[in-house]
Amino acid sequence: MIAVEHLVKQYGRFTAVDDVSLDVQPGEIHGFLGPNGAGKTTTLRMIAGLLKPTSGRVVVDGHDVALEPELAKSSLGFIPDRPFIYEKLTAGEFLRFHAGLYGLDGDGVLDRVHEMLDLFELRRWEHELVESFSHGMKQRLVMCAAFLHRPRAVAVDEPMVGLDPRGARLIKDVFRRMSDRGVAILMSTHTLEVAHEMCHRLSIILKGKIIAQGTVDEIRRLAGGADDHLTSVFLRLTGGSALQELDEAV
Amino acid sequence: MKGAFTYLLLPAIWSSRNRAARRQPGDLTRAFVFAAMGIGVFAALFFAASWVTWQLNGYEELGDYLLRLGLSWIFMTFLAFLTFSGIVTALSTFFLSDDLRLLLTAPIAARRLFYARFARTVAQSSWMVIVFIAPVLLGVGVVRCAPATFYITSALTILPFAIIPVAVGTASTLLLVNVFPARRARELLMLMGFLFVGSVVILLRMLRPEQLMRAESLPDLTGFFSTLQSPVTPLLPSFWAGELVFASLKGGWDLMHAGAIWSTALVCCVGLRVADERWHFSGYSRSQEAPKARFAHFRGIDLIARILPLSPVRKHLLIKDVKIFLRDVSQWSQLLLLLALVLIYLYNFRVLDLGRIPYMSGFIKNIYALVNLGMAGFVLATVAVRFVFPMVSAEGRAFWLIRNSPVEMHDFLWSKFWTGLIPVLLLTETLTVAANELLDVDPFLKSVAAVAILFLSFALVGLATGIGARYPRFTADNPSEVSGSYGGVAFMVVAVLLVVAIIALVGWPSMTYLYYQLRHRPIPAFRLALMGACYVAAMVLMVATWLHGMRSGIRALDAMSN
Numbered sequence: 001m002i003a004v005e006h007l008v009k010q011y012g013r014f015t016a017v018d019d020v021s022l023d024v025q026p027g028e029i030h031g032f033l034g035p036n037g038a039g040k041t042t043t044l045r046m047i048a049g050l051l052k053p054t055s056g057r058v059v060v061d062g063h064d065v066a067l068e069p070e071l072a073k074s075s076l077g078f079i080p081d082r083p084f085i086y087e088k089l090t091a092g093e094f095l096r097f098h099a100g101l102y103g104l105d106g107d108g109v110l111d112r113v114h115e116m117l118d119l120f121e122l123r124r125w126e127h128e129l130v131e132s133f134s135h136g137m138k139q140r141l142v143m144c145a146a147f148l149h150r151p152r153a154v155a156v157d158e159p160m161v162g163l164d165p166r167g168a169r170l171i172k173d174v175f176r177r178m179s180d181r182g183v184a185i186l187m188s189t190h191t192l193e194v195a196h197e198m199c200h201r202l203s204i205i206l207k208g209k210i211i212a213q214g215t216v217d218e219i220r221r222l223a224g225g226a227d228d229h230l231t232s233v234f235l236r237l238t239g240g241s242a243l244q245e246l247d248e249a250v
Numbered sequence: 251m252k253g254a255f256t257y258l259l260l261p262a263i264w265s266s267r268n269r270a271a272r273r274q275p276g277d278l279t280r281a282f283v284f285a286a287m288g289i290g291v292f293a294a295l296f297f298a299a300s301w302v303t304w305q306l307n308g309y310e311e312l313g314d315y316l317l318r319l320g321l322s323w324i325f326m327t328f329l330a331f332l333t334f335s336g337i338v339t340a341l342s343t344f345f346l347s348d349d350l351r352l353l354l355t356a357p358i359a360a361r362r363l364f365y366a367r368f369a370r371t372v373a374q375s376s377w378m379v380i381v382f383i384a385p386v387l388l389g390v391g392v393v394r395c396a397p398a399t400f401y402i403t404s405a406l407t408i409l410p411f412a413i414i415p416v417a418v419g420t421a422s423t424l425l426l427v428n429v430f431p432a433r434r435a436r437e438l439l440m441l442m443g444f445l446f447v448g449s450v451v452i453l454l455r456m457l458r459p460e461q462l463m464r465a466e467s468l469p470d471l472t473g474f475f476s477t478l479q480s481p482v483t484p485l486l487p488s489f490w491a492g493e494l495v496f497a498s499l500k501g502g503w504d505l506m507h508a509g510a511i512w513s514t515a516l517v518c519c520v521g522l523r524v525a526d527e528r529w530h531f532s533g534y535s536r537s538q539e540a541p542k543a544r545f546a547h548f549r550g551i552d553l554i555a556r557i558l559p560l561s562p563v564r565k566h567l568l569i570k571d572v573k574i575f576l577r578d579v580s581q582w583s584q585l586l587l588l589l590a591l592v593l594i595y596l597y598n599f600r601v602l603d604l605g606r607i608p609y610m611s612g613f614i615k616n617i618y619a620l621v622n623l624g625m626a627g628f629v630l631a632t633v634a635v636r637f638v639f640p641m642v643s644a645e646g647r648a649f650w651l652i653r654n655s656p657v658e659m660h661d662f663l664w665s666k667f668w669t670g671l672i673p674v675l676l677l678t679e680t681l682t683v684a685a686n687e688l689l690d691v692d693p694f695l696k697s698v699a700a701v702a703i704l705f706l707s708f709a710l711v712g713l714a715t716g717i718g719a720r721y722p723r724f725t726a727d728n729p730s731e732v733s734g735s736y737g738g739v740a741f742m743v744v745a746v747l748l749v750v751a752i753i754a755l756v757g758w759p760s761m762t763y764l765y766y767q768l769r770h771r772p773i774p775a776f777r778l779a780l781m782g783a784c785y786v787a788a789m790v791l792m793v794a795t796w797l798h799g800m801r802s803g804i805r806a807l808d809a810m811s812n
Contacts (some may be wrong), residue, residue, distance in 0.1 A: 027337060045538070048355045049354060049355060050351065050354055050355060050528055050534075050538065050743040051533075051535050051538055052531055052535035069357070069360075070358070070359060071357070072357075073355060073356060073357040074357040076355075078355045080351065080355075082351075083351075083353045084348045084349055084352045085352075086261045086264075086265060086349065087265075088264075088265035088268050088269055089261060089264055089265060089268065090268070093264050093268075097260060097264075098260055098352075098356075099259075100257055101353070101356035101357070101358060103357070129268060129272070181320060218713075241664075
């Protein structure tokens with residue numbers, strides 16, 4: 001559903017993403033792990049069509065993002081790490097506008113907006129300005145928007161940052177439910193517990209290159225410790241640079 | 251509707267509606283002040299245009315010729331303004347605007363996004379031109395008893411006239427962003443813009459247009475007209491617009507220039523759209539890249555701060571504020587414009603030919619000293635609202651750092667005060683003293699003006715710092731937004747009232763002094779006492795404003811921390 005083929009992004013002489021390839025099947029939750037500055041966000045932004053790759057290609061639901069951007073974006077929901085929301089719109093207005101961007105029209109739109117607001121427990125805030133929302137509420141509103149047009153694939157960057165335990169559990173439940181309905185989810189995360197708990201497969205990126213790919217068990221075997229906790233495996237694979245990140249995560 | 255490009259303009263419309271529906275304290279006052287200012291400017295332009303047209307009516311064909319030329323000149327001035335404004339606005343609407351992160355991930359056709367962004371760019375770049383040109387054309391039309399077609403033609407001319415230069419500006423931005431990273435291009439453009447405006451103003455001053463009014467300085471009438479019209483103007487849209495509007499003023503039609511201006515606007519739109527579809531994404535993608543910034547270390551500032559008798563807290567706050575200010579090109583480039591204006595101000599005093607009225611020159615010179623004090627006061631208020639008022643807000647989202655550290659708000663705000671005071675005081679004292687020296691004002695008035703501006707600097711900088719702390723905008727994107735906020739407007743109102751009061755309190759005793767001085771008579775004791783009381787009252791008022799402003803600011807920050 002999401003196919004990334006030999007993706008490269010260079011900033012001058014610096015290569016931020018170096019020959020990255022991965023694919024996410026329908027119904028799969030694919031974890032995208034790596035230390036800070038490894039190239040996760042850059043890769044996701046290229047998948048979403050916000051950055052132009054230096055080379056390589058991204059295909060979403062059979063449509064090349066560079067050649068058929070509208071069709072590819074129609075099938076994709078993108079949840080960025082720093083989302084933009086119009087602060088002076090209400091939650092309801094923002095979602096209705098978002099629906100319009102994806103060509104949703106007619107009476108069903110309002111029902112769908114309410115369905116999403118209910119799902120993410122934001123219904124009572126429908127008529128409040130976004131500027132009065134907490135970080136967690138804004139995060140949930142962005143997720144409402146991302147799932148509003150029933151995407152077949154979702155790319156999400158650090159979904160759990162700033163969420164309280166209840167919010168985090170809600171998001172996990174929603175992602176699992178979407179995955180059960182066949183939605184392909186590519187999720188970058190720092191939280192190894194989340195990756196362990198939710199992801200069917202993982203890709204670990206370091207200095208722009210994919211260094212390990214597979215199920216959690218396959219990656220454990222690759223790192224040479226079959227019974228290890230994912231944190232130890234991650235540390236072994238990414239080396240000392242991951243320690244700092246773990247410190248931050250803790 | 252959902253497929254049209256206008257759908258993408260909806261968030262801006264809805265946001266404005268929500269903002270109007272949920273007013274915040276001070277919004278009404280601000281709206282009232284801005285509306286009054288707008289109406290004032292509109293009326294002034296309308297009456298000025300009416301007066302000039304009325305005067306030209308007396309010269310029949312020559313008057314018509316000058317009016318026609320004048321219209322072309324007005325449009326030509328706006329043509330340059332719109333082109334530059336288009337470059338700067340397009341940088342933000344097409345490349346740096348935050349909502350692009352949302353819109354570019356949605357399945358929107360590039361063409362639709364282009365039209366929405368271009369409409370926004372044209373509107374943002376040209377609203378000011380329309381606000382200025384509308385009363386001028388209205389004034390001309392009313393005096394000339396123009397037919398209704400004049401007003402319709404004017405409206406239909408302004409639209410393509412605005413589109414053409416903005417399209418050229420947008421195309422330049424598209425090119426620039428594909429060559430430089432957008433964030434660097436913005437700094438480059440701002441600097442270029444300020445240098446451009448400053449040099450134009452200086453050039454105009456050096457040409458001394460007031461000499462045109464002196465008959466003896468003109469060789470002949472033909473020479474005069476030939477200086478006003480250059481051979482390239484008929485190729486410019488400003489000429490077409492001027493001709494079109496003038497023809498309709500006379501009740502006729504100028505289809506050739508109408509065709510030229512509309513077809514050029516259309517070609518510009520289509521050409522720009524094609525270029526945008528080809529290069530926008532690559533430019534936007536480049537604008538997301540963050541290359542390692544080049545910056546100056548300004549180690550001299552650390553050295554200077556080290557020798558200043560300041561507490562460590564104030565020392566470090568000073569270093570931080572000065573370095574941040576100097577590293578932000580958009581901030582200090584405005585100082586260049588200010589410097590240009592100061593030079594023109596002083597140059598005006600140098601060219602002031604008071605010798606032409608010898609028996610009055612002594613008196614007028616000294617009156618000018620007071621006018622100069624008033625002008626310096628208004629310059630001071632403007633500089634304070636632009637540079638000093640936003641200083642607390644400039645801490646932005648990093649203000650938590652100050653609040654969480656063991657820094658007292660008292661120390662923090664006084665540090666802001668001194669950082670703002672020194673440059674402002676240097677500027678206004680130089681301005682006042684140099685202008686009075688150039689005019690050769692009476693030594694007593696020179697001293698009064700120098701002392702008054704010293705106290706006024708303390709008062710206005712203190713007031714700006716204090717009100718800036720009472721009404722901070724930590725989430726503002728830039729200092730101009732802070733200056734235009736409710737607090738900024740409130741400061742300007744109070745500052746103007748204070749300057750007027752000080753002029754009155756300093757002006758009356760100074761005039762009395764001059765009166766007796768010119769007549770070589772001693773000042774009676776009662777008058778002398780009254781004069782002294784006025785000077786003391788002015789000083790007390792300024793000191794009270796300074797200290798009260800600062801105290802109220804500190805109280806507000808303390809309340810925020812608690």
